[in-house]
Amino acid sequence: MHNTVKHNSESLIVNLTCSRCGKSYDADRKQTVCTSCQGTLFARYDLERAKSIVSKEDFLRRETTMWRYREFLPVIRTSNIVSLGEGFTPIVAAPKLANQIGLESLLVKDDGLIPTGSFKARGQSAAISRAKELGIKSVALASAGNAGVAAAAYSARASIDCNVFMPKDAPISAKKQCAQFGAKLHLIDGLINDCASKVVEGKDEFGWFELSTLKEPYRVEGKKMMGYEIAEQFGWTLPDAIIYPTGGGTGLVGMWKAFDELEALGWLSKNERPMMISVQASGCAPVVKAFQEHKNSIERPFENASTIASGLRVPFPFASDQILKVILESKGVAISVSDQEIIEAMRNFARSEGMLVCPEAAATLAALPKLSEQKTIDRKDTILLYNTGSGLNYLELIA
């Protein structure tokens, strides 16, 4: 009757499969990483069956959230869906910024317009829905800020106990929101990897289910929907390049999984794949460093990690092998920008286009002149910047 989530569940999930060793796991039970090799588990769907039960046209009549793609999400029973209306965020043109840089077509996918104010909403909606479905009563995660806020919000909605471990210098807005949602906030004197250690230390004693990204199999399924949305919004084609700010990297991995699935479904042709370009802050650029050194994974934490873009302050992302694989397969690159460039790009976004973006998204804009200069992108390319969140969470960065 209205666009509140209300539908028969039709998830086509089959199992969970390890990304490293290929071992498969029953999706009806609680799972974190592969018990054999500690690899990330990915949900697999019956895409052949999908072809006979759903078409691209069907989506037009569905809710304008990520749950319009419910066959390709892992929730079995509709009543377990924990939704705040997340996803199907607009794609907005940035003609003045394009002109400044000499590009013909610059677009912005705007996850400022999503519950909890950041792109973390999709992943947490999927993860908390599955936690509810599997009877989990208590969760814990390490977060630079936004993921903790999203976990706190969806946990509140699902009546699940939520423990958020955050660096003590995380943005004040994140701390306030976690508390307002009734989460237990643990402030740690360290970086996000130190927070992750605290989660691991306490999870057995306190019975927490660990929600940290890519150690839990369903956040990436929510993130994947960024790729489905972009494909549908582009009329089942894709841009030439997606410029994505990379902290934990789940978004890059999720979008690439979406494109795999959409190709298998026959909804995208193989030659549609965009370059996936990873942007980091020069003060915390482990992916850029590994990319430049032609490594297949990140071997140790980036030293003295520091940047005002708190979402990029991830010195040792868990699934670095997956991130680097996506960049290489897509013929993309990894590139870094300075904090000063980020601050200037935030202002430029606001003054030129009327968009108050987060510093992580500002980093993607700051990278464009460099990418253009080094001929990674061409002036005729259709370029999509990913704005991962509202600037409202970062007012302390605005004078």
Added chain:
Amino acid sequence: MHNTVKHNSESLIVNLTCSRCGKSYDADRKQTVCTSCQGTLFARYDLERAKSIVSKEDFLRRETTMWRYREFLPVIRTSNIVSLGEGFTPIVAAPKLANQIGLESLLVKDDGLIPTGSFKARGQSAAISRAKELGIKSVALASAGNAGVAAAAYSARASIDCNVFMPKDAPISAKKQCAQFGAKLHLIDGLINDCASKVVEGKDEFGWFELSTLKEPYRVEGKKMMGYEIAEQFGWTLPDAIIYPTGGGTGLVGMWKAFDELEALGWLSKNERPMMISVQASGCAPVVKAFQEHKNSIERPFENASTIASGLRVPFPFASDQILKVILESKGVAISVSDQEIIEAMRNFARSEGMLVCPEAAATLAALPKLSEQKTIDRKDTILLYNTGSGLNYLELIA
């Protein structure tokens, strides 16, 4: 190709007509209020012609913003549309809050998920688009905060000079955002009505076009789209009651105009009209006072106006005759709640449903037990609360 606004313009605007004396004005020229009687001017559309050129089905394939209803918006040339992806915000269920109050169906229209973080976006998108279309180079408005932010954002996008007059105790986030968007911010030692006086004083000298609500004819056209969206999202029916926080009141007036048009189009039947319930803060409740005293308009400013809900701090709304008319015609009521109740309702929204709403929306929740007790609403009614903005703009209200 994608859902960026891109279409042939098909506005069916005919003229502007005075709501008091009925005098009509050419919509191709700059207009503010009626030059004869100072009444609010409303845009009129060729609704008969609409029946032959657009159907409800057509909207399914259009962008998920308010511009999907472009025939009923005033912009003539597509290239003049100034859009950030505003509108078609989700309607989210609030089952735990419903249960607390003893209601069967409680829903929230969530304008936390809109550019600039508040419901002011639709009105400013329409107004600034028309300002661009009519060649206006400089605008000014009085604002409690959110409208100024939205005007600043859309003006930046349109390269229009923007002057925002705000009480000096407006939320700090609003001040920062206006500055970031490059607007000229004028902080006034007084209330919003004092700010409005400053706009009137300076407009001739400085050549500002006055954007203050209901003195400018197009903001209400954007607001009107709240009504179109609700109707489509409810499957071309309407809820039994819409509970709406009322400051300047343009939203109430705009939604009612939408329902008039949708009835004339034959897309809604007459018996669909909801009760329109206006909620104010007890510290600034001019509409409630006039309603209780059976007045047709507000005669003087509410004395010693004070409330933490800055959007409700409007002691003397310009078009009070229109607001009261809507409440009476809809068989609605006006009701007030205390600041303490607002703070508690903000927390309840967050803890129960995972929603960080603005204090104005929290006021609508706080009003529900009273409305239920006085039998204005029935437990079987479908009730829609209007969340007019993100709580991110009000973090100072969260401990």
